[in-house]
Amino acid sequence: MCEELTLRDTTRQIGSSKFPAANDPLGEILHQLRLDGSLYCRSTLFGDWSLAMPVLTGKMMFHIISHGQCWLTIEGEAPQLLKQGSLVLVPHGLGHSLCRDPGLEATPLFEAGIKQVSERYETLQMGEESEGELTELTCGLISFDQFAAKQLIQMLPPLIMLETLAQSKSRWLNASLDLIAAEARQLKPGGETIITHLADILVIQLIRHWLEESPEANQGWLGALRDKHLGIALRAIHHQPQKNWTVDSLARECGMSRSGFSAHFTSLVGNTVKNYLTHWRMNLAYQRLQKKSEPLIILAEEFGYSSEAAFSRAFKRVMGVSPSQIGSSLL
Template identity: 35%
Template sequence: MDTLSLILDDMHFDGVVFASSVNAPPWSWHLAVDGLGCAHVITRGQAWLIRDGAEPLLLETGDLVVLPGGLPHTIQDRPNTSATPRDLLPLMARDLVDSRLGGQDTPQSCHLISTHARFDVNMAAPLVKALPPVLHVRGLGEAPPPWLAVGLQFLALEVAHQRPAQQAILNRMGDILFMQCIRDHVESVPEGSGNWLSALKDRALSTALALIHREPQRNWTVPELAKEACLSRSAFADRFTQTLGEPPLTYLTRHRMRLAARQLSTSALSVGKIAEQVGYASEAAFSQAFKREHSLSPSAWRAQRISEGAAHGSTVMPPRQEAA
C-alpha cells in the first residue's frame, strides 16, 4: 500500500500560484503564507533565505527550497542587503508569463521562481508538523536533481506561449514538485528515528496507516490493525505510540475529525450524514468527539466557517435541509 500517496491525497492539493522574477542587486522579497507550503527555485545566480531565529541560508543556481508551513521569510541578494523587502504574495496572483517583477537583467541578477501551494491545511497538519521548517534540495553544482531539472525544463516550455489549459497544467506541475520534495525527504528519514515520518518506512506501521486513511469509516480495533500489521497487539500498540506520538485509535479519531471538518466546511451534507461517513453510528457520539477535538460542536464550527468565508469573500456550502 502506498501510504504516502493516501496521505497526500487527503491533503487535497489544489494547484499552485507562481511568480517569476529577475532581480538585480540590491533586492529583497518577503513572503508569508501561514500553513500553506511555499517554495523558491534559483534558476540563475544566488540568493539568501532569511528567517527569524535561523542562520541565513545560501541558495545557488539549481537549488530548490521549500517551506512546508509557509513560515514568514525574506529571500534577497545578501544577508545584510540594503533593499527594503517587498511583499511577494500580492504579485503571485499574476500570470507567470507576465510576472517579471525585478527589473533589469545584469550579470549579478538572480533569476527566481517563487510559488505557494494550495491544499487543506487542516488535513495536512500532521505531515507538515513532522517536516522540518525548511527543505533544501541542492542543485549539485549548478545542475538541479534530475526530477527538478525535468520539471524546470517543462515549466520553461509551458510558459513560453499562451496555450489552452495552461493554468491547469501549471497547477499539476507545481503539485508534483511539492510532492517530490516531500517524498525525497521521507526517503531520507532513518527507520527507527522516532520521527512521525519514519512510520512510512516501517512496513507494519505503514500498513496500519494506509488502512486508516483508506477506510477511516471502518470500526477499526487495535487487535484488527495489529493483525494486518503482522504484530502482536501490545507490540503494535507500543510501536505505533512511540513513533507517531499517540495511540492508534487516538490517531484514527483525530483523522476522522479532520475529515469531518473538511466536509463541514466544503459540503452541504447534514451533520448526521457526515457522522456516518467518518464512522459514527450516533450523531451524538460524533458531536461529542468533534467538540473534544475542535472545542465547538459540528454545527457551531460550520456556522463559524460560513461566517469567516463570507467575511473573506469565499464560498462555504451551507448545510442542506433534509426531509424528515
Template identity: 30%
Template sequence: MDVLSDVLRNVRLTGAVYFDVNAREPWVAETPATSRICAQVMPAFEHAISFHIMLDGICWAQLADESEPPVKLSSGDAVIFIGGEGHFMGSVPGKRAEPNMDLYVRPSDRPLPFLLNGLGGEGKAARFVCGYLGCDARPFNPILEALPRMLRVPANQNEATTALIRMALAENEKPRAGGETILSKLSELMFLQAIRAHIDTLPAESIGWLSGLRDRHVGRALTLMHGRPGQDWTLDALAKEVGLSRSAFAERFTELMGVPPMSYLGNWRLQVAARLLEAPSMSIAQAAAQVGYESEAAFNRAFKKQVGLPPGAWRRSRANGGRLPA
C-alpha cells in the same frame, strides 16, 4: 492505500506559482508570514506553505527570526517553508528588506504568475519563481508537523519538475489556455517529490509521522486506517492485522507517531468527515456514520473539540468563503 497521497488529497493541497522574478546582484527580497497574506493569496485555505525554486543564479534563504543559519540555493534548488514563516532571500546572506505587501493579491483580470523584473542592481543575474501551497490545517493535517520549518530541495531531486516549470514559464510572452493550472500542478508535484526525498534521508532511529510511513508495522496500520477509516477498528484488531501483540503495537505506534493508535484514527476520521461535508447532499449524520461514529451527537462533540466549532457551523463557514475562523 497510499497514505501520503490520501493525506495530500484530503487536506486539499493546492499549489499556485505567484511570481516569476528576474533579479541582479545585489538584491534582497523579504516574504511575510503566510498568516498575514493567506486570505489574499490562497483565499480558500486556512494555511499556506511558501516555496521558491531557483531557475538561474544563486541566492541565500533564511527564516525571518534568524533561528537557523541561511541556506545557499543554486540553479535548480528549491526551498519550502512548511509553516509559512516569514523569510528573506538575497544575493548576500543576512541582508534584510521590508516586504512589499501590495504584491500579495490574487489577480482577477489576468493569469498567474506575476512577472517581476528589475529587482536589485546591475550585477550577476538570478531568476527564481515563488509560490504557495494551500491546504487545510484543521481538523487534522499531519504533514505540517512532520517536516522541518525550512526544507531545502537539492536540484538533483527536482530536475524533471524544474525543466517542466521552465517550459511552462516560456509561455508567458504568448500565454496559452491552462498555463496557470499546469504550474499549479507542477508545484504540487515538486512538494510531493520533496517529501519523498526527505523520507529517504531520515535516520533509522528518527521518529514522527514520516518515519511511521516507512515502518513495516506502523506503516501497515496507517494503510488500514486510511483505507478503511469507517471500520470499527479496535487496538486488538489493528495489532492482529500488523502481526504484533496488542501491547507491542501500541508501544511502537505511540513511540513513532507521538500519539496512540486510536487517537490518530480519531483525528483522521474527522479530517475525512470534513471533506465529506463539502458535498451539499451529505448530511452530518451520514458523514459521521461513514467515518465510524455510531452517534451524530458524539461526532458533533469530537468535531467541535478538534476544530473549535460544530460541523454545521464549519460547513457554513466553508461554503461562505472556504476559510475557518481562527
C-alpha cells in the same frame, strides 16, 4: 487534479478488511497532497536587491532559481546560498528573505511593485540591466487539503533544498526547471496550467527527496507508516474509518498482541490508538462539512458512530466546535 473519491467509493474498492504491507507506504499520503497552485510570480532582479516574504499560515512557498544566484534567510536557520538551478521549499509558510546580499535591507514583497498578469500569475522587476548582475526567480504559493497531507507537512523541516541529484534524476529536473522558466517568460496560452502541474511535481519531488534522505523521516508518524506492523494498522484506519475498530481488532490486523501493539503504537505515533482513530475520523468529518452541509446522522454512520449525539460529542471534543457550527457557516 484527480477527482476525489467519496468514502463509500473508497470502501467499495477496498472490499476486504485485510491490508497487506504496501510497497510504497507513503505513496498514498503523497497522492493526497492535492496541491492547489494559488499564485506564481516570475521575478527579474538586477544589481543589489532584497525581498521580504510575508508569513503565510497554511501555505507552502517554493522558489526556483533560473538564473544567477541569491541568498535565503529564515529565522533560526543559517543563510543559504541558492545557486542557479536550485529548488527550495518553505513548507510552513514562515516569513523569510531572498536577497543578493544578506546585509541589504529587505523590501516587503507587497511593496516591491508586483504586476498582476492574470488571476494566478504575476511579474516583478527590480532595478535595471545597467545596475548589475541579473537574478531570475520563479516563486509559487501553494495551498493543500486533506488531513493526511497536513500530518505529513507538519513533520517537514522549516526549509527543504534540492541542489544536486543523481544524474538520471537531474536530467528531468533540469528539463522541468527550464520549461517552467520558458513558460514564465513567454506567457503563451495554457502556460499557467503547464507551470501549475510542473510545480506540483517538483514540490512532491522535493518532499520525496527529504523522505528518502532525512533520518527524521523514519521517526514518529512517518516511521509508523513505514513500520511493517503499524503501517498495516494505520492503512486500515485510513481506508476504513467507518469500521468499528478496536485495539484488539487492529492488533489482529497487523499480527501483534494487544499489549505489544498498543505500546508500540503509542511509542512511535505519540498518541494512543483510540485517540488517533478519533482524531482521524473527526478531521475527515470536518473536511466533509467544510465542503458541504450534510445530515449529521449520515456522517455519524459513515465514521463509525451509532448515534448523532455520540458523533457530535466526539467532534466537539476534538475540533473545539460542534459539527452544526461548521455546517451553518456554509449557509
